[in-house]
Amino acid sequence: MITVAITDDHFMVVEGLKTMLNQVDTIKIIDAYHTVNDTVEGLKNNSPDILLLDINLPDGNGIDLCKILKQTYKDLKIIALSNFEDIAFIKQIIKNGANGYLLKNTNKSELVLAIHTVQNDELFLPETLQRQLLNDSLGKPTNSSFFVPNLTRREKEVLSLIVKEYTSEDIANKLFVTVKTVEAHRSNLIQKLSVKNVAGLVRVALEKGLV
Amino acid sequence: MITVAITDDHFMVVEGLKTMLNQVDTIKIIDAYHTVNDTVEGLKNNSPDILLLDINLPDGNGIDLCKILKQTYKDLKIIALSNFEDIAFIKQIIKNGANGYLLKNTNKSELVLAIHTVQNDELFLPETLQRQLLNDSLGKPTNSSFFVPNLTRREKEVLSLIVKEYTSEDIANKLFVTVKTVEAHRSNLIQKLSVKNVAGLVRVALEKGLV
């Protein structure tokens, strides 16, 4: 019997997961959490084999949480849940210790397969993503962006302010640095995220849940 | 017995809804669709009493679909499903004929209540949104934006290109108009959406699913 916990802020997604997994004899859902905090607290009392972890949470992001949880619970298997099909994004979360990655429009059989796979200490990725990762490692262009969310603390800070419609001057005042510094961060962000302008920065930031 | 169909591109959400509703004797789910097209085709063969309609669909948006469906199926009750708690957004979809509006993090009892309410030809809105609408009509500021998605066809077109990182010049070339025209649309968009710059435009466009 594999025990599973879920972290997702959407009631319906949790229900959907519960339904699919309750039909499987070998899997038992022992808890569900809705926030980063919930999860951290909940895991102090429960020890699921596997955690299905949503990336976008109201009080933080699953990527960082994944890293933290893995430090505390070495044996816990984590399967990331997300809407986004981005190879570099996946690389990041795998690097942070995740044992698998599932798109939210997955179906029951894939979900069950993913759980059994990671339980066997193997990495699980959906077919489409495997192909994309393969293409990527072969240097072939993929339909997903080349975005690597390796943003520095400061860059994330600036990005989140850009999304909030702050101008470079506003940001400079807020962070007590010069406008030139902010512009440097802006340029670096544009480079790193492979976009052309502020519109791209905002779009990517929101799409990838970086802010 | 109330018959219900669901339109949502996320498998899990559909599963979650099915689970919750299957536990209710008076409600029967007769079909589920994943796209605008699916829904239009599916409704030719099925006549549910109620359609639970996601706003953000891969091949279009539920707001326009709602209007179209209501023209063809006068008696069909539509409950909009969305993640966004925006009063003006809700006004728009109600104006387009929706009989109710549910946030995706709803629970079973509210979901069932919503279905029974609209079946009785009454409008259903969650408590929190009712309060916001009341405040709004009293002229009080609410925590949601004042955004009214009354964008013209052309403005939507321009906005979607802005989100795609097109500059005003790019857009002008694409639409065969002058840069000045595009800038006029830009200014109007900034006014209408109550934002300060392109970052705000992109953020709002993505948050409200306008593009």
Added chain:
DNA sequence: TAAAACTTTAGGGAAAACCCTAAAGTTTTA
């Protein structure tokens, strides 16, 4: 500890965005 990555600053210039007022023709709606 040494290398690598990050943060900060700068000058100068080109491009783009933004704001204002104004107006005429087109389409939609009441």
Added chain:
DNA sequence: TAAAACTTTAGGGTTTTCCCTAAAGTTTTA
């Protein structure tokens, strides 16, 4: 059909973004 809303264009100006090169100090990582 008349009013309202939409689309188009313009001049002229300010602000902001974006790009380039360059460098020094700080922090993190191997």
